[in-house]
Amino acid sequence: MKLLQATGGHGAREEAEPKKLKLYSYWLSSCSCRVRIGLDLKGLEYEYVAVNFPEGEQQTPEFLKLNPMGYVPVLVDGDIVLADSIAILLYLDEKFPQHPLLPKDSVRRAINFQAANVISSSIQPRQLMLQHMREKLGPQEAIACAQDDIRTGFAALEKLLKDYAGRYATGNEVFLVDLFLAPQIHAAITRFKVEMDEFPLLSRLFEAYMELPAFQDNMPGKQPDTPAEHRV
Amino acid sequence: MQQKSASPVDNSTSTAPPKLILYSFWQSSCSWRVRFALNLKGLPYEYRAVNLSKGEQFSPEFEKINPLHYVPALADADLVVSDSLAILLYLEEKYPHKALMPLDPGLRALNLQAANIVSSSIQPLHMVSVLRNIEEKFGSEERSSWAQSKIETGFFALEKLLNSLAGKYATGDEIYLADVFLAPQIAVAIKRFNIDMSKFPTLSRIFNSYKALPEFLDSLPERQPDAVN
Numbered sequence: 001m002k003l004l005q006a007t008g009g010h011g012a013r014e015e016a017e018p019k020k021l022k023l024y025s026y027w028l029s030s031c032s033c034r035v036r037i038g039l040d041l042k043g044l045e046y047e048y049v050a051v052n053f054p055e056g057e058q059q060t061p062e063f064l065k066l067n068p069m070g071y072v073p074v075l076v077d078g079d080i081v082l083a084d085s086i087a088i089l090l091y092l093d094e095k096f097p098q099h100p101l102l103p104k105d106s107v108r109r110a111i112n113f114q115a116a117n118v119i120s121s122s123i124q125p126r127q128l129m130l131q132h133m134r135e136k137l138g139p140q141e142a143i144a145c146a147q148d149d150i151r152t153g154f155a156a157l158e159k160l161l162k163d164y165a166g167r168y169a170t171g172n173e174v175f176l177v178d179l180f181l182a183p184q185i186h187a188a189i190t191r192f193k194v195e196m197d198e199f200p201l202l203s204r205l206f207e208a209y210m211e212l213p214a215f216q217d218n219m220p221g222k223q224p225d226t227p228a229e230h231r232v
Numbered sequence: 233m234q235q236k237s238a239s240p241v242d243n244s245t246s247t248a249p250p251k252l253i254l255y256s257f258w259q260s261s262c263s264w265r266v267r268f269a270l271n272l273k274g275l276p277y278e279y280r281a282v283n284l285s286k287g288e289q290f291s292p293e294f295e296k297i298n299p300l301h302y303v304p305a306l307a308d309a310d311l312v313v314s315d316s317l318a319i320l321l322y323l324e325e326k327y328p329h330k331a332l333m334p335l336d337p338g339l340r341a342l343n344l345q346a347a348n349i350v351s352s353s354i355q356p357l358h359m360v361s362v363l364r365n366i367e368e369k370f371g372s373e374e375r376s377s378w379a380q381s382k383i384e385t386g387f388f389a390l391e392k393l394l395n396s397l398a399g400k401y402a403t404g405d406e407i408y409l410a411d412v413f414l415a416p417q418i419a420v421a422i423k424r425f426n427i428d429m430s431k432f433p434t435l436s437r438i439f440n441s442y443k444a445l446p447e448f449l450d451s452l453p454e455r456q457p458d459a460v461n
Contacts, residue, residue, distance in 0.1 A: 069353060074342035078340045084352075087344035088319075094337055106322060107311060113318035118300070122443075125356045132378075138372060159299045216256070 007129055021046035024054050024074040027223035027230075030075040030124060030183035034085045037179045041099045050225035060123045086116060089176060096142065101176045114176040115160055115169065119184050123153035127187075129159055131229035143192060150188045154199045157181070167208055174212070182209040187217055253307040256430035257284045258456035261355060262316045263304040266418035269320055269454075271447035272407060273330045277306075281458035300381050317351060320409060333407050335415035343403055345392060351416045354386035354439055358425070376425075385422050389413070393436045402439050407445075415442040419452075 011135040023039065023046050024177045025032035033137050039046055051057045051072050058070045067083035074081065075088045077095075102109050126149040133171035166172040169181055186205045187195040196203045209215040216222070221232030254270065255275045256263035261453040270277050281305050282288045289301040298305040298314040305314040306322070313322045324333050325397050358364065367375040399405040402414055418439045421427040429436045442448045453459060 064392075068389035069349060069352075070389075080341070082341045082345060084345040084346055084348040087341045090344060091337060091341040094340075106325065109325075110311075110313040110322050113250045114313070114315040114320055115314045117317055120251075120348070121352045125352050125360075127363075129357070132289050156300045 019070075020130070022049055022076040022077060023047070023224070024049045024051050024063070024072050024073045024076075025225075026058075027226040029072050029186050031071065031120075033183035033186075033218055033220065034179045035073045035075065035088050035092075035180065036223075037214055038101060039090045040214040040218055041101075041174065041179075042092060042096045043098065044092070044096060048224050050223075052225070054167075064187050065105055083182075089179065093176075097222050099174075100178070103170060103173070103175055108164060108175075111160065111164050111170055112176045114155060114232055116180045118153055118156055118160065119180045123154070123184060129195050137229045147194055148199065150194050151198070153184075154188070154202055158201050161201060164206065167213075169205055173215075178205070179207065181205060182215050183219075185209075192220055242291040251308060253280055254278070254301050255280050255282050255294070255305040255307070256456070256458075257282050257303050258453045258459045260284065260303050261420050262302075262351075262401070262417040264419075264451055264453065265316045265412050266304045267451035268415055268448055269323060269332060269412045272332065272412070273323060273327055273409065273452055275323070275327060279454070279457050283458065317347065320412065332407070332412060334406070334408055339403055339408075342393070342397070343409040346390060346402060347413040348392070349386055349390055353389075354383055354417060356383040379425050380427065382420050383427055384431070385423055386422070387427070387435060391432050391434050394438075398434050398438055400438070411438070412443065414438065415448055416451075417441075425454075456459050 021044060023032070023035060023041070025036065025048060027050070036102065051063060057063060058072065064070055066081055072082045072084060073085060075091070076082075077091075080091075088209055089101055099120060102112060127146060130146050131141050133145050137145075143190070161177075164170045167175045168174050181202065184198075184204055189196060191205075196206075208214050219232070220226060221230055226232075252270070252275060254263070255268060256267060256279060258281070280357070282294055284303070288294060289298075289303065293303070297307065297312055298312060302314065304316055304319060305312055306319045308322075308326070313319045320332065324331065333343060363375050363379060368376050370378075394402050394410075397403050401407045403408040414435070418429070418435055422429060427438070449455070
């Protein structure tokens with residue numbers, strides 16, 4: 001597998017000594033973006049290993065050994081190999097407690113999990129149908145379906161978060177759900193051309209996220225494997 | 233909404249009403265996960281049926297419980313939690329007895345990974361609403377082959393993920409979060425989608441372990457107060 005390797009996190013290292021954490025990621029993957037933000041917030045250095053989706057690297061036997069579902073992100077921490085963004089982020093949160101990703105009170109914690117799951121179980125998986133739709137119905141119809149799914153999910157999130165949001169989704173600090181929201185809103189705007197006027201809360205939150213380097217720096221346009229034509 | 237008390241197998245002798253209220257639909261596999269977990273943790277609860285086929289999830293009553301209109305939802309005194317993963321993680325923190333998450337961090341993460349393969353990569357892709365959509369756009373044959381292929385892709389991945397770890401249950405000899413998600417998913421795959429489980433020896437074996445548990449049997453859709461035969 002030809003892998004583009006680059007140093008992620010803060011500061012480049014010149015020594016050949018391998019970093020302990022390794023993240024398999026794809027520039028455009030919103031699931032990978034969630035974890036990139038989390039690693040950055042916690043100040044964790046890691047090796048960025050790009051998986052080239054258009055060339056099918058996620059289906060190579062080598063990669064399938066890491067994650068049999070063929071998805072990114074995958075985190076390697078010594079002997080531990082983990083896939084799935086929620087599993088990875090909760091693992092990181094337990095091991096590296098700086099900048100905790102979950103609020104202390106149980107209500108807000110539950111809202112974080114629920115909202116993260118609205119994105120990771122209701123919105124994002126439908127995008128997996130996109131390829132299928134594109135082949136059968138054509139690109140425009142496929143985008144229209146994706147837009148519908150995103151809008152439904154966003155309407156649900158507006159409702160869910162309205163009583164809890166502060167500067168960020170569940171208060172005045174960044175938590176787990178913000179790591180899910182930012183990449184999803186970014187994708188909605190840039191890839192699926194969703195009009196955000198209907199979603200005032202999510203629009204406001206996205207502006208707040210884009211003021212934070214940990215979010216900005218980890219968006220698709222700024223990754224080691226971002227193609228030149230998409231680089232920001 | 234239909235209301236009945238349902239006690240898990242190891243019933244308390246107290247006459248006080250259960251503190252927990254579970255909003256559930258008998259056929260919802262997401263609700264099934266929580267029923268199974270409540271039984272495993274020995275937590276009594278009141279079962280409140282929400283009839284999804286009659287649209288009760290959109291009633292003003294249920295809107296107050298979960299404005300996103302889905303089951304399961306769990307009420308614990310003043311607090312209401314919706315979404316099966318959110319509920320299960322809440323229960324783990326509040327009622328740590330008979331833990332469904334292992335202590336080892338790597339194993340915990342693996343349980344979450346397996347649970348999320350089910351809840352993000354399998355179940356959402358064969359929900360009734362999604363299948364109806366597929367059928368409308370592409371026809372009924374496409375509907376069956378879509379469901380089958382999504383389930384099998386997920387099951388093949390789970391086999392690989394779990395085959396070196398599984399013992400009596402998915403990640404060893406103790407029952408954990410992954411099992412709570414897998415049990416209903418495998419049951420639905422067999423019953424509703426006729427998946428050939430001989431391709432999945434690890435999943436078949438652990439499913440046999442689930443079937444031996446009264447906690448699992450009590451959580452079966454057909455044993456729920458709102459089941460229609």
